Amino acid sequence: MSADLLAALRAAVGPAQVLTHDAPGADLSAWEQDWRKRAHGRALAVVRPGSTAEVAAVVRACAATGTAIVPQGGNTGLVVGSVPDDTGTQVLLSLSRLNAVRALDAANLTLTVEAGCVLQNLQDIAEKAGFLFPLSLAAEGSCTIGGNLATNAGGTQVLRYGNARDLCLGLEVVTAQGEVWHGLTGLRKDNTGYDLRDLFIGSEGTLGIITAATLKLYPLPAAQLTAWAAVPTLDAAVALLGLAHQHLGAGLTGFEVMGQFALGLVARHMPQLRVPLWQDSPYCVLLENSDSESEEHARGQFERLLETAFEQGWVSDAVVAESLAQAHGLWHIRESIPLAQAEEGLNIKHDISIPVSSIPAFCAETDALLQREIPGVRLVNFGHLGDGNLHYNVQAPAGADAKKFLNGQETRVNTLVFDAVARYHGSISAEHGVGSLKADHLPHYKDPVALGLMRAIKQALDPQHLMNPGRVLSP
Ligand SMILES: Cc1cc2nc3c(=O)[nH]c(=O)nc-3n(C[C@H](O)[C@H](O)[C@H](O)COP(=O)(O)OP(=O)(O)OC[C@H]3O[C@@H](n4cnc5c(N)ncnc54)[C@H](O)[C@@H]3O)c2cc1C
Numbered sequence: 157m158s159a160d161l162l163a164a165l166r167a168a169v170g171p172a173q174v175l176t177h178d179a180p181g182a183d184l185s186a187w188e189q190d191w192r193k194r195a196h197g198r199a200l201a202v203v204r205p206g207s208t209a210e211v212a213a214v215v216r217a218c219a220a221t222g223t224a225i226v227p228q229g230g231n232t233g234l235v236v237g238s239v240p241d242d243t244g245t246q247v248l249l250s251l252s253r254l255n256a257v258r259a260l261d262a263a264n265l266t267l268t269v270e271a272g273c274v275l276q277n278l279q280d281i282a283e284k285a286g287f288l289f290p291l292s293l294a295a296e297g298s299c300t301i302g303g304n305l306a307t308n309a310g311g312t313q314v315l316r317y318g319n320a321r322d323l324c325l326g327l328e329v330v331t332a333q334g335e336v337w338h339g340l341t342g343l344r345k346d347n348t349g350y351d352l353r354d355l356f357i358g359s360e361g362t363l364g365i366i367t368a369a370t371l372k373l374y375p376l377p378a379a380q381l382t383a384w385a386a387v388p389t390l391d392a393a394v395a396l397l398g399l400a401h402q403h404l405g406a407g408l409t410g411f412e413v414m415g416q417f418a419l420g421l422v423a424r425h426m427p428q429l430r431v432p433l434w435q436d437s438p439y440c441v442l443l444e445n446s447d448s449e450s451e452e453h454a455r456g457q458f459e460r461l462l463e464t465a466f467e468q469g470w471v472s473d474a475v476v477a478e479s480l481a482q483a484h485g486l487w488h489i490r491e492s493i494p495l496a497q498a499e500e501g502l503n504i505k506h507d508i509s510i511p512v513s514s515i516p517a518f519c520a521e522t523d524a525l526l527q528r529e530i531p532g533v534r535l536v537n538f539g540h541l542g543d544g545n546l547h548y549n550v551q552a553p554a555g556a557d558a559k560k561f562l563n564g565q566e567t568r569v570n571t572l573v574f575d576a577v578a579r580y581h582g583s584i585s586a587e588h589g590v591g592s593l594k595a596d597h598l599p600h601y602k603d604p605v606a607l608g609l610m611r612a613i614k615q616a617l618d619p620q621h622l623m624n625p626g627r628v629l630s631p
Contacts, residue, residue, distance in 0.1 A: 158200060158245075161221045165203050165247070168213035173253070175202040177244075187248050190239045191232050191295075192498075192505075195592070197240035199226075199248040206253045208270075208328060208336055208367040215365065216334030218247055224622045225249050227361035229272065229303030232295035234505065235591025237360050237627045238303070251302050254367060258340075260285055265373045266325060266342040271302025271366050278371070287373040290317040290409075294491035302366045308358035310587030312487075315542035316409040316446070317374070319587070321357045326370035329356050332363070332618040342370050355613065360589050361624035363617045379451035380409075382444050382483035383458055385465070385474035386437035390516040392470040393441050393541060397512065399470070400443055403461040407454070410444030411542030412490050418538040421496040422489055429489050433473050441541065442490050444483075493538050497549060501558030503536065504550040504569045508577050509586035512544045519546075522576045526550065529572060530565060545586040548573060574601060595630040 165174045175184060177198070189196045200223070205211045218225050224246040228238040240246040254270040260281070261268075267289065269278060275296040282289035291304060293311035303309075304320045305327070317323060326341040329352075339353060356364055387393045393413050400408050419434035433440055447454035458476055465471040477483035497503060510518050519537065526533050532553030539546040550569050552561035574584045574597060584601050585594055599607060607629075614621070614629055625631070 161217060161223055161247075162201060164217035164220075165201060165214060168217055169203055169205045169210045173204040173206070175204075176200070184248075187228060187231065187250060188239055190236050192234060192236075195236045195239055197242045197246070198244045199240040200245055202248045202250055204250045204253050208254070208330065211249070211251075211254070211330045211365055211367050212334045212336055214247070214249060215330050215332070218622060219332065219334055219620065222620060222622065223247055224625050225361075225365075226624055227251060227302075227306070227365050229300030229306070230274065230295065230298040232299040233303065233307060233591060234507070234588045235585070235593040237307070237589060237591030237624065241626070249365065251300060251365070251367070254302075257281060258368065260373075261342060262287075264342045266370050267373055268326075268340055268342070268368065268370045269301055270368045271300060271305075273301050275299050275301060275304060282373055283376065286376060288376045289323070289371060289373055291320055291323055294494060301369055301371070305357050305366050305369055306359065306361050307589040308587070310540065310543070310545060312410050312412060312444075312490075312540060314540060314545070314587075315411060316406060321354065323372050324353065324357060324369050325372060327353050327356055327366055328368035330365040330367055332620065332623050336367075337364075340368060340370050358589070360591065360628050362614060362628050363623060365623075375448070377409075377446035378449055379447045379454045380444060380480070380483065381447070381451065381454040381458055382410075382442065382477045382486050383462065383474055384432050384477075384486050385441050385443065385462070385471045386433040387439050387441055387470060388437065388472055390439060390519055393439055394512060394516060395468065396441060396465050396470045397542060399465055399468075400461060403457055403464075404445050407445045407447050407457065408443070408542070409446040410442065411540070412442040413537075413539060413541035413546075414440050414442070414490060414493065415535065415537040417534055418493050418497070418536045419489075421500050421536065422492050425496040425499040426492055429485075429492060431489055432475055432486075437472060442486060490538075493536070494547075497536050497551070500551060502562045503552070503558070504562060504566050506546075506548040506550070506570075506573050506584075507586050507588040508546055508548055508573070508582055508584060509544045510546065510577065510580045510582035512541065514580045514582075515541065515544065515546065518576060518580045518582070519548075522548070522573060525572055525576065526569070530569070532556075544582075570597065577601075590628045592627055595626060595628060598628070598630070
C-alpha cells in the first residue's frame with residue numbers, strides 16, 4: 157500500500173519533492189520535531205508540493221489510501237500540531253514551496269499570497285508598497301501565513317488590528333476530498349450564507365489545507381513611538397491601559413506586560429540586551445503609539461499620558477524611545493523572553509486569556525495557589541495585556557531538575573491553572589491553538605454543545621478523519 161501511495165505522491169509532485177527515510181543520508185528531523193522539542197515523530201514521507209493543484213493531487217492520493225496528512229508551515233507552533241505521530245504512517249505536507257505573491261491591489265487595500273509565504277516577507281512587501289500588514293509575532297522570521305491563519309495567530313498588535321482572522325478576507329482551500337475551494341475574495345461585505353473562511357481559520361489543519369489567502373492592508377503610520385514603563389502593581393498596569401485607550405484612541409497599537417522574573421531571565425541569558433527598569437519593579441509594560449499625523453504629535457500624546465499616569469501613581473519610571481532603533485531594541489527585549497526562558501530550561505507553558513479587568517485578581521490568586529502547592533516554583537508571566545492574553549508559564553524551583561519537574565508536575569500545574577482560568581471565565585488557549593497538547597483538556601473546559609457542534613463539523617468535512625488527526629479534537 158505505501159509503495160503505491162509513494163508512487164502516486166511522486167507522480168503528483170515530482171520524485172525530488174517526496175522525502176523518505178530510506179533515501180541515503182536522509183534526515184527528516186527538521187520536519188518531524190516541533191519547535192519546543194516536545195515531540196519527535198516519524199513520517200511516512202515529507203511531501204513538498206509547489207502549487208495548489210499539486211496539493212490537491214497529494215490529498216486525493218492520501219484520501220484514496222486512507223492516509224493521514226499533517227500540514228506544516230514554518231513549524232513554529234507551540235502546541236505540537238505540525239509534526240507527525242511516531243507510527244511512520246502519516247504524510248507530512250510541507251507548504252513551504254507555495255510562496256508566491258499573487259496580487260497586491262492598492263485601491264482595495266489587499267494582498268493575495270500563497271500559504272507558505274513567511275510572515276516577515278509579507279510585512280516587508282507591504283511596507284515597500286507603502287502599506288502596513290500588521291500581524292506581528294516573535295516567530296515572524298520563520299512562521300508562514302498559512303500557519304498563522306490555521307492557528308488564528310495573535311501577536312502584539314491585536315488590540316488595534318485583531319487576530320489573523322480579522323486580517324483575512326478570503327481563502328483558497330484544498331478540502332479533505334482533494335477539491336479546491338476558490339474563496340479568494342477581497343470583499344469586505346459578503347452575506348451569502350455560512351462563513352466558510354472563518355471555519356477554516358483556526359482549524360489547525362483538521363478540516364482542510366489553506367493554500368492561499370487574501371489579506372487586509374492598512375496605511376503605514378506616519379510615526380510609531382514606543383515607551384517602556386515600570387508599574388508598581390498589575391492593577392496599575394490595567395489602569396494605565398485604560399488611560400492609554402483614552403489618550404491614544406486607535407493609535408494604541410501595542411500594550412505588553414512583562415513580569416520581573418521574565419525580564420530577569422532576559423538580563424541573565426542575554427546580557428548584551430540592556431533591560432531597562434526591571435530591577436525595582438514587579439512589572440514593566442511596553443506601549444506602542446502609531447500616529448497618522450507626525451512623530452511630534454505622537455510624542456506629545458505620550459508625554460501627556462505618562463504625566464497623568466505618574467500623578468496617579470500608576471507608573472514609577474518610564475523611558476520613551478528616541479529613535480526607531482531604540483524602539484526596535486525595546487521590542488527585541490520583549491520578544492526575547494520565550495528564548496531566554498528556553499535557555500533557563502524546560503517549563504510548563506500556558507497561553508491563556510482572561511477579561512482584562514480580572515487579570516490582577518487572577519494572577520494574585522493563582523500565583524499564591526501555585527506557591528502554596530509547589531513551594532519555590534517560579535512564574536514567568538508576560539504577554540499581551542492589551543487584549544487580555546497572558547503567557548503564564550511555570551518554571552521549576554531554582555536548582556530543580558527541569559525535565560523531572562515537567563514530567564512530574566505538568567498535569568497538576570495545568571489543572572490548577574486551567575481551573576483558575578475557568579473560574580475567571582477565560583480561555584485555556586488564547587492564541588497558540590489546541591494542537592495535541594491541549595486536545596485532552598478541551599472536553600473539560602469547552603462548552604459541551606460547542607464541542608458537539610465542532611465534532612459534527614469535523615465529521616461533515618473530513619469523514620475519514622485524515623486531516624491532522626488527534627489535533628484539536630481528541631479521538
Ligand atoms: C518565539 C515564538 C513566539 C511566538 N509568538 C506567538 C505570538 O505572539 N502569537 C501567536 O499567536 N503565536 C505565537 N507563536 C506560535 C506560532 O508562531 C504561531 O502559532 C504561528 O501562527 C505558526 O505558524 P507556522 O507557519 O509556523 O505553523 P506550523 O507550526 O507549521 O503549524 C501550526 C498549525 O497549523 C497547521 N497548518 C500549518 N500550515 C497550514 C496550512 N497551510 N493549512 C492548514 N493547516 C496548516 C499545522 O498542521 C499546525 O496544526 C510563537 C512561536 C514562537 C516559536
